[in-house]
Structures are given as structure tokens and as C-alpha cells.
Amino acid sequence: xxxxxxxxxxxxxxxxxxxxxxxxxxxxxxxxxxxxxxxxxxxxxxxxxxxxxxxxxxxxxxxxxxxxxxxxxxxxxxxxxxxxxxxxxxxxxxxxxxxxxxxxxxxxxxxxxxxxxxxxxxxxxxxxxxxxxxxxxxxxxxxxxxxxxxxxxxxxxxxxxxxxxxxxxxxxxxxxxxxxxxxx
Numbered sequence: 001x002x003x004x005x006x007x008x009x010x011x012x013x014x015x016x017x018x019x020x021x022x023x024x025x026x027x028x029x030x031x032x033x034x035x036x037x038x039x040x041x042x043x044x045x046x047x048x049x050x051x052x053x054x055x056x057x058x059x060x061x062x063x064x065x066x067x068x069x070x071x072x073x074x075x076x077x078x079x080x081x082x083x084x085x086x087x088x089x090x091x092x093x094x095x096x097x098x099x100x101x102x103x104x105x106x107x108x109x110x111x112x113x114x115x116x117x118x119x120x121x122x123x124x125x126x127x128x129x130x131x132x133x134x135x136x137x138x139x140x141x142x143x144x145x146x147x148x149x150x151x152x153x154x155x156x157x158x159x160x161x162x163x164x165x166x167x168x169x170x171x172x173x174x175x176x177x178x179x180x181x182x183x184x
Contacts, residue, residue, distance in 0.1 A: 031066030039071045039079045039088040041097055043153070075181070076152030080104055096154040125159035138167035145176040 030036070038060065040053055050072075057070045071088065073079040076097050082088045084105035092113075093101050101107035113121045127146070129135045135144075141164070149156025157179075161171045169175060 030064050035067040035069050036089045037069050037071055039073055039082055039091040041076050041079050042072055076150045083107055094154045096158045097152050100152055125155035127160055127163060138163050142169055142174045147178050147180045149180055151179060
């Protein structure tokens, strides 16, 4: 999941920059405060993640004609709150983060990351147990403690909850959910 998302992001750098402003020079209202503050959810760490967003930031700076400040927030909720507090001008959100940002910070979509063939990037989520575990189905998680990544994460909260529901389990009472604070 991480590699696919980062590679798709790197491939979308030029498309996002061109979509943001077109080929012409940036209008003066693009950078009314002298810079654009660009927020990112911390769904991954490491050089691939940082490198992809640094490349996107540089492309946006070039195409917008003003400085773009990359801000990697501490968690998913922090990005929504930063946008609500008017500390971000643009944010990259996952599906669930976008729902929160639209509701709480009046965010609206302007671009979607996609493949070279102009198809939206998709990803999946999973539930894992140790190799030695006797658990082989989602239903067998009843009564167990499960670690999810972040309350505002699509793949680290929303999708796994849906999997529990599909298996006939109530995520609020049939399992104990603890949040690990991020993606592995």
C-alpha cells in the first residue's frame, strides 16, 4: 500500500502542478499571504515519502510562482484541525480524512491523485495476526484486542471496522480496539 501510494504520488507531481495553475503564470490571488502552506497526513515515513512530497512541493512552487511550505502533521486529525484553524491553504487527505476536512474545515476537492492512465489511485487495508495464531477468519477476532492505526485513517480504522461488521461483529462491543498512533 505505501509503495503504491508514494509511486502514484511521484507520478502525479507534474499533473497536480499543471492542474493547479495550468501552463500560464500564477494569478496574484494564488499566494495572497506570500506562500502556500501544504499539509500532508503522516501515512508513511522515510525517504520515499519525504522525497515524493518534496518533489511535489518544488513542482507546485515552480508552477504557482511563489513559495510552498510543506507541513507534515503529527497525525491525521491534526491536519484537519490545521486546515480548520486556517494554518493550511491546501491539504492532501485520504478518503476518511477528506470527509472530516469537508465537514469540519469546509475543504473542497480540487485534484485527485491518479495513475498514468488517469485512473484514481486505490488501495486496500488488511487485518493481520501472528503466523502462529489459530485465528484464520475475521469472525474469530471476537473478544480480542485489535490495534488500529489512527481514528481518522481510512485503511487504519474505517476499512477494518467495515470488515468486522461484514463478519457479523460489532466493532464497538465485540472487540477491543486500541489505536497505535500511525501506520507501521
